[in-house]
């Protein structure tokens with residue numbers, strides 16, 4: 001598990017009962033997170049990594065699972 | 079070290095807002111309430127003095143006010159007129175949404191106009207059949223062959239909907255919530271003023287009707303599917319933040335009016351303020367106004383650093399501050415007796431306006447649902463961490 005994934009899971013741990021979910025699991029369609037989580041995730045990514053999530057990034061594929069979030073942060077950091 | 083004191087700069091800003099409000103709003107707020115309209119001249123004055131676009135970043139011609147100063151400004155407006163507070167609230171909701179999710183083209187086109195007040199914006203989410211369950215709005219957009227969108231639907235109770243020229247409107251596109259910027263002069267758009275409300279009587283409310291309103295793709299804010307979770311959520315967070323601070327001002331106004339009245343009104347040979355049952359009401363007002371202000375200060379601190387918990391703490395502040403305002407203004411009417419029920423005193427307006435605060439920007443029940451859920455989640459996490467610790471130990 002890389003450092004980003006550890007932090008993402010630690011953040012997720014505040015919202016779901018078991019943050020050790022499968023990395024590919026779709027958190028939204030599995031009903032694990034609510035709509036308030038969505039904006040908190042944006043704030044977490046921005047605050048933790050100093051990147052701006054913009055309208056261009058509004059793609060479900062960027063946020064749906066732990067792996068997707070990790071990949072999104074990694075790409076945005078480049 | 080924790081420090082709750084305002085800096086010299088913040089104290090100065092608060093004084094400036096106080097003076098502005100005392101000059102332009104306090105003497106006229108009851109009249110506007112009676113007339114059920116905020117006059118354009120006052121809106122122009124706000125615009126001229128840079129208050130309407132204060133949150134617009136400097137690069138787009140605004141003041142780029144920080145969250146705390148914005149809160150102090152909202153507190154002062156709330157102290158004078160909840161209706162006027164709602165003007166800056168809806169304007170700021172549109173501004174924050176565009177700053178966060180607008181395209182470069184949308185920012186360049188609208189933010190400078192929102193900064194100067196040349197454009198007044200309104201927020202169109204609620205519909206005749208859909209309020210709290212906002213995710214299930216019925217207004218819809220359909221994409222044309224040429225890539226433009228046709229919007230149909232109705233929006234209800236839209237603050238300053240009768241005044242605005244730009245509307246952030248939420249609709250469904252193939253069952254996905256999405257936001258569009260709709261302009262007043264677009265064909266098929268009409269705004270019908272609403273009168274006779276209990277409170278927010280000079281908030282220039284309107285019913286909006288959209289009949290085959292044609293908008294281009296450039297008018298879409300964000301992307302389909304994100305209209306509620308991200309776009310409306312950003313606007314509503316800003317709305318709750320402004321309203322929470324405004325409720326502190328409203329409670330403060332109720333307290334000040336009550337102190338003044340209770341010092342002067344004599345019954346049973348002594349001023350009301352010396353009667354212990356009156357003191358009980360004053361005490362609750364003092365403590366709850368302070369507590370509401372502290373919750374708002376906390377939310378502003380989190381907002382300044384972009385801390386994810388700001389969303390829940392803003393909701394908590396709005397919930398508490400609106401309840402405190404309802405209670406304080408209710409006590410203010412009680413302390414004023416029959417005078418409190420008459421139009422000679424502003425407390426009856428405070429009381430009516432406070433009643434609205436628990437309904438808008440997510441009703442008290444909606445806040446209770448999310449606050450309790452978040453609290454339960456926090457508890458579960460704590461338990462998990464404690465268990466993990468004791469297993470390690």
Ligand SMILES: Cc1cc2nc3c(=O)[nH]c(=O)nc-3n(C[C@H](O)[C@H](O)[C@H](O)COP(=O)(O)OP(=O)(O)OC[C@H]3O[C@@H](n4cnc5c(N)ncnc54)[C@H](O)[C@@H]3O)c2cc1C
Pocket residue numbers: 168200201202203204208209210211234235236237238275277278281283434437438439440441442443444
């Ligand atoms: C003065 C004023 C200004 C406004 N300005 C705007 C504006 O600018 N833009 C805009 O879009 N809207 C605006 N609104 C509308 C406002 O946002 C809605 O009134 C609010 O969301 C509540 O919706 P509703 O009135 O349809 O009540 P409903 O959703 O029908 O609710 C009625 C009651 O039932 C409760 N309730 C609903 N669901 C539940 C549940 N699951 N559990 C427990 N209780 C529940 C509610 O809390 C409420 O007490 C304004 C309203 C007012 C009064």
